[in-house]
Amino acid sequence: MTAAARTHFARALIVRGVWGLVFGVAAIALPVDTLVVLVVLFGIFALADGVIAFAAAAAARAHDLSPWPFVVEGALGVGAGVTALVVPGVTVLALLVIMAAWSMAAGVFRIAAAVHLRRRQPHEWLLALSGAAGIAFGLVVVRYPEAGAVGVVTVLGAYAVLLGLMLVVLGMRLRRRGARPVPA
Numbered sequence: 242m243t244a245a246a247r248t249h250f251a252r253a254l255i256v257r258g259v260w261g262l263v264f265g266v267a268a269i270a271l272p273v274d275t276l277v278v279l280v281v282l283f284g285i286f287a288l289a290d291g292v293i294a295f296a297a298a299a300a301a302r303a304h305d306l307s308p309w310p311f312v313v314e315g316a317l318g319v320g321a322g323v324t325a326l327v328v329p330g331v332t333v334l335a336l337l338v339i340m341a342a343w344s345m346a347a348g349v350f351r352i353a354a355a356v357h358l359r360r361r362q363p364h365e366w367l368l369a370l371s372g373a374a375g376i377a378f379g380l381v382v383v384r385y386p387e388a389g390a391v392g393v394v395t396v397l398g399a400y401a402v403l404l405g406l407m408l409v410v411l412g413m414r415l416r417r418r419g420a421r422p423v424p425a
Contacts (some may be wrong), residue, residue: 250415251410251412251413254409254415255412255416257408258409259405261405262406264405266398269398272392272394272398273391275394276390277329280326280329284321287321288322289318290318290321291316291317291321292319293320295312295319297311298396317393325340334390337393338383340393340397341378341383348371350367350372351371365411371403374400374403375400375404378396
């Protein structure tokens with residue numbers, strides 16, 4: 242890895258880590274508010290995306306293309322958005338499942354990246370540890386959904402803080418390494 246690439250990678254890790262810390266602290270300090278904001282943001286996004294898909298259907302039809310994929314996508318987006326805004330409890334359960342799946346999948350890929358980077362960069366165990374933390378978080382969410390969404394948001398916040406710290410430390414280690422060559 243060149244010095245410039247290492248610096249760019251380090252900066253990206255630090256920025257990701259800081260965002261994780263900010264989100265994590267907010268989720269721990271304000272779990273109910275965090276949950277409400279997540280559901281409302283998703284609802285607004287899905288609703289707007291559905292409306293835009295309907296507009297794309299009209300544009301497709303005007304250009305002699307089939308509008309049906311866009312119509313179906315629009316209906317799904319509007320339906321998901323309205324559901325999220327009108328029946329947030331259903332959305333919370335779906336959000337928990339999505340968070341668990343994302344966390345476990347991302348954890349697996351962070352472990353794979355750590356294994357790959359281990360040959361080139363020492364101390365990549367932090368990336369692997371963050372992957373293991375992601376897998377553990379996902380498994381806890383799947384195993385104990387009855388613990389409540391607020392509890393899960395608090396655990397999500399703790400996970401984000403832990404992930405953020407690990408990414409910041411890793412980024413700072415890479416940055417500190419600077420232009421020194423990496424042993425083969």
